[in-house]
Amino acid sequence: MGEYIIAIDIGGSKVLCGILDRSGKILMRSRELTCVTGDPQAVIDQTERMVGEMKLAMGLWEQDILGIGVGVPGPLDYQAGIVEESPNLKWLKYPVREELSKRLGAKLLLDKDTNVAALGEYYYGCNCQCRHLIYITVSTGIGGGIIADRHLLHGQNGGGGEIGHMVVAPEGSQCGCGRRGCLEAMASGLAVAREANALIARGAGQRILASVCPGQPVSAREVAQAARQGDEEALGLIDRIGRYLGMGIANLVNIFNPERVVLGGGMALGLQDLLLPVIQNEVMNNVFSLHRRSLEIGMTRLGEDIVLAGCAAMVLHSPVAEN
Amino acid sequence: MGEYIIAIDIGGSKVLCGILDRSGKILMRSRELTCVTGDPQAVIDQTERMVGEMKLAMGLWEQDILGIGVGVPGPLDYQAGIVEESPNLKWLKYPVREELSKRLGAKLLLDKDTNVAALGEYYYGCNCQCRHLIYITVSTGIGGGIIADRHLLHGQNGGGGEIGHMVVAPEGSQCGCGRRGCLEAMASGLAVAREANALIARGAGQRILASVCPGQPVSAREVAQAARQGDEEALGLIDRIGRYLGMGIANLVNIFNPERVVLGGGMALGLQDLLLPVIQNEVMNNVFSLHRRSLEIGMTRLGEDIVLAGCAAMVLHSPVAEN
Numbered sequence: 001m002g003e004y005i006i007a008i009d010i011g012g013s014k015v016l017c018g019i020l021d022r023s024g025k026i027l028m029r030s031r032e033l034t035c036v037t038g039d040p041q042a043v044i045d046q047t048e049r050m051v052g053e054m055k056l057a058m059g060l061w062e063q064d065i066l067g068i069g070v071g072v073p074g075p076l077d078y079q080a081g082i083v084e085e086s087p088n089l090k091w092l093k094y095p096v097r098e099e100l101s102k103r104l105g106a107k108l109l110l111d112k113d114t115n116v117a118a119l120g121e122y123y124y125g126c127n128c129q130c131r132h133l134i135y136i137t138v139s140t141g142i143g144g145g146i147i148a149d150r151h152l153l154h155g156q157n158g159g160g161g162e163i164g165h166m167v168v169a170p171e172g173s174q175c176g177c178g179r180r181g182c183l184e185a186m187a188s189g190l191a192v193a194r195e196a197n198a199l200i201a202r203g204a205g206q207r208i209l210a211s212v213c214p215g216q217p218v219s220a221r222e223v224a225q226a227a228r229q230g231d232e233e234a235l236g237l238i239d240r241i242g243r244y245l246g247m248g249i250a251n252l253v254n255i256f257n258p259e260r261v262v263l264g265g266g267m268a269l270g271l272q273d274l275l276l277p278v279i280q281n282e283v284m285n286n287v288f289s290l291h292r293r294s295l296e297i298g299m300t301r302l303g304e305d306i307v308l309a310g311c312a313a314m315v316l317h318s319p320v321a322e323n
Numbered sequence: 324m325g326e327y328i329i330a331i332d333i334g335g336s337k338v339l340c341g342i343l344d345r346s347g348k349i350l351m352r353s354r355e356l357t358c359v360t361g362d363p364q365a366v367i368d369q370t371e372r373m374v375g376e377m378k379l380a381m382g383l384w385e386q387d388i389l390g391i392g393v394g395v396p397g398p399l400d401y402q403a404g405i406v407e408e409s410p411n412l413k414w415l416k417y418p419v420r421e422e423l424s425k426r427l428g429a430k431l432l433l434d435k436d437t438n439v440a441a442l443g444e445y446y447y448g449c450n451c452q453c454r455h456l457i458y459i460t461v462s463t464g465i466g467g468g469i470i471a472d473r474h475l476l477h478g479q480n481g482g483g484g485e486i487g488h489m490v491v492a493p494e495g496s497q498c499g500c501g502r503r504g505c506l507e508a509m510a511s512g513l514a515v516a517r518e519a520n521a522l523i524a525r526g527a528g529q530r531i532l533a534s535v536c537p538g539q540p541v542s543a544r545e546v547a548q549a550a551r552q553g554d555e556e557a558l559g560l561i562d563r564i565g566r567y568l569g570m571g572i573a574n575l576v577n578i579f580n581p582e583r584v585v586l587g588g589g590m591a592l593g594l595q596d597l598l599l600p601v602i603q604n605e606v607m608n609n610v611f612s613l614h615r616r617s618l619e620i621g622m623t624r625l626g627e628d629i630v631l632a633g634c635a636a637m638v639l640h641s642p643v644a645e646n
Contacts, residue, residue, distance in 0.1 A: 075613045084613050132479050146578075148476050148483075155471075155580020156455050159613040162577040167570055170492060179573075179609050247490055250502075254485040255469075255578070257478020286502050290398045290407050290482040 002066035004058075006051055006104070007311030009071045009113060010034070010043060010096075012088025012140070017050045018308040019058055022066070022316065024124045026308055028054050040094045048103040067318075068104055069311025071113035072096050074143065078158020081110055087176065088140075109314045113137075113307050114161055115152055117300075118145025120310030121262050123317065125302050132258035135300070136163065137265035138245065141176075142184040148256060164188070168247050187244040189267040192220040195237050207231035220267045227274055235274075242275045246282020253287045253295060264300040272299050325389035327381075329374055329427070330634030332394045332436060333357070333366060333419075335411025335463070340373045341631040342381055345389070345639065347447045349631060351377050363417045371426040390641075391427055392634025394436035395419050397466065401481020404433055410499065411463075432637045436460075436630050437484055438475055440623075441468025443633030444585050446640065448625050455581035458623070459486065460588035461568065464499075465507040471579060487511070491570050510567040512590040515543040518560050530554035543590045550597055558597075565598045569605020576610045576618060587623040595622050 004027075009016040012034060019028045030053065035046045055061075073086040081097025083089070097110045111119075118135035126133075133147040142164030146153040153160040164184035165177050172181025173191065185191060196218045199205030207229065211222035226234035249261055261283070268275060280297050287295070302309050327350075332339040335357060342351045353376065358369045378384075396414075398407040404420025406412070420433045434442075441458035449456075456470040465487030469476040476483040487507035488500050495504025496514065508514060519541045522528030530552065534545035549557035572584055584606070591598060603620050610618070625632050 075611050077613060084611070130479075144578075148471055148478075149474055151472055151474065153471050153579065155614075156453075156582045157580055157613050157616055159580035159611060160471075160578065162580075162611065162614070165577045165611070166489075166574040167491065168493065170570065177611065247493065251489040251574075252578075254488045255467075255483065255575075256476065257480055257482035257485075259479045288398050288407070288482060288485065288488070288500065290400060290480050291478075291485070293480055 002064045004060055004064050005066050005312045005315045006054075006068040007308040008047055008051065008068065008100075009116075009307035009311070010047065010073070010089075011113065012036070012073060012086065015043070015047055015050060016304065016308065017047070017054060018305070018311075019054055019060070020308065020312040024309055024312045024316075026305060028058055029305075029308070030054050034089065036088070036090060038090050040089070040091050040096070040099070043089065044099050044103060047100065051104060062105070065105075065107065067315035068108040069116065069314040070097075070100060070108060070110040071116035071307040071311060072110060074112035074114065075159050075162065076112045078111060078154050109318060111314060112143075112145070112158065112161070114143035115145040115154070116310035116314060117264060117306040118147055118161075118310070119152060119313040119317070120302055120306045120308070121264075121300055122147050123313040124309045125262065125300050125306070126260060128260075130259040132256060132260075134163075134249075134252055134256060134258050134261045136249070136261065136263050136268070138188060138263060138268035139265035140189045142188045146256065163248065163252060166248055166251060168244050183244060183248040187241045187248070189220050192223055192237065192241055192267065193218055195240075196223050199233055199237070205233050208234050220271060224271045224274060238271065238274045239278055242278025243282050245275065246279045247286065249279060249297070250283045250286035253283060253291050257291050259294060259296065261295070261297045262300050263298070264302070264306050269299065269303060325387045327383055327387050328389050328635045328638045329377075329391040330631040331370055331374065331391070332439075332630035332634070333370065333396070333412075334436065335359070335396060335409065338366065338370055338373060339627065339631060340370070340377060341628070341634075342377055342383070343631065343635040347632055347635045347639075349628060351381055352628075352631070353377055357412070359411070359413060361413050363412070363414050363419070363422070366412065367419075367422050367426060370423065374427060385428070388428075388430065390638035391431040392439065392637040393420075393423060393431060393433040394439035394630040394634060395433060397435035397437065398482050398485065399435040401434060401477050432641060434637060435466075435468070435481065435484070437466035438468040438477070439633035439637060440587060440629045441470055441484075441633070442475060442636040442640075443625055443629045443631070444587075444623055445470050446636040447632045448585065448623050448629070449583060451583075453582040455579060455583075457486075457572075457575055457579060457581050457584045459572070459584065459586050459591070461511060461586060461591035462588035463512045465511045465588075469579065486571065486575060489571055489574060491567050506567060506571040510564045510571070512543050515546055515560065515564055515590065516541055518563075519546050522556055522560070528556050531557050543594060547594045547597060561594065561597045562601055565601025566605050568598065569602045570609065572602060572620070573606045573609035576606060576614050580614050582617060582619065584618070584620045585623050586621070587625070587629050592622065592626060
């Protein structure tokens, strides 16, 4: 039986591949910008090549591979292995599991990236035996993976965990999903950029504008930079974002009563010094005392590798992942 | 081994007791207004007496009893069997399981009433083998019980399912829990009464006022009566309430991807002809197509007996209930 796990994290901006051992340690890592041409096959070609190169570099044969884990953007029809719609990848009802299995072999387990990340955090992130965990990724969009009573929550079609599309501001901004005021529309990286641009457009936000490299769009990074220099407008913007996140997380804590809520994703990781205290404060003030008891809210320590770690967990603990 | 189940539903306004057989059929039922004196022992006394009278009437002895199931208001510390706080019952950190066990015996299983109701619906309500079910009670307050992948969702302390305290209107009315704009504050029976009173206070809502019996407070019942006579203000009020409920349920559907969402509770059952179409429309327009697929939203057919049915389910299928 093989000793190595191939892990693949396909996202709208990057493809991250890794080879891991049975302890979840990453032995090799390969990262490329996603080849988004409109033809899904280009991403499959790219992934197959990246995996082939890694296997070659490590001298691995088919029999050395224990299994392959893959994370892809949701919403994903989990049973069918079909990505319903990914605007970033330009995929629509794309049977990604079938297509990847043809290239990489049948020992392939695939799930939504945020679900895979939740498994990564559950098995490798926290060093604790918690039973109830909510993982939230905050980057361009907002997504989640939920472990309730040691089971990854898939729901009937694999659509469980779409926490970015909980409405937190009914009169708020239009979301890509069609609703108004979803958490994703109010508190994602896109929301920060939109709010910062709105400030600048009305002649404010000069400190934020000063942080932007010429020719580049404004993003959460520049807002954070201005905030760390004490800019009131930037601090105000991040405070609003943090309070929306806190409101959404408080809703989830009241619904799930978890032991841990863990944040990851580019924006959450990059702005954690500014965001986390606001979020923690907002949540702790807005849940029942029963739910606050031994609740921890923190950042993942797995960083960008959380989905790779989750791929290994998915392969090694497939009965949990399959539930 | 006993053949009979004793079921007890303790609420803020009524205590409902029943004796059921192994098929979940209610053989005898007893209902009284809850004896709320401020001393929790009064309710325990009342319950003990009601159960004793039923056993006597049916000629049952200790050895005839398979088990006792009890539903109590939440938030409940499930492991400890302690009701954290019930304003209606005037209970604060009351060890209800221990106190009831002293009187009725040790074969007693106890959970939050909405969780028990979810089990009732799961086992006796739908005649279907669904894996994922959300039960929502809409009466004076709003609560829920969630079955995810055949497991009742308790969370770490038993606080899972507090869906009434999801914020759907951040600038909305003050909720009893301390937050603003919770689903319970915007769409419960109390919210309908508050909105109707506000209409009347500003000289509108005359058709609603005309439905109120002299000396009685206005409630959802009078609003429904006016709405059924075509009153635009009453219809508008119910439409707003229904849309809040739909928004909250859409959030939950995106998070859980269930097969069924089932409504119960006095207000939902009493206003179902008016509320259900609004709710169904709002939900179906606000969830992903993946989540809409084979989703059913309906009313329970178990009516007020749903907690009694759940008590039987809890006793008969305790491994599921214990998870």
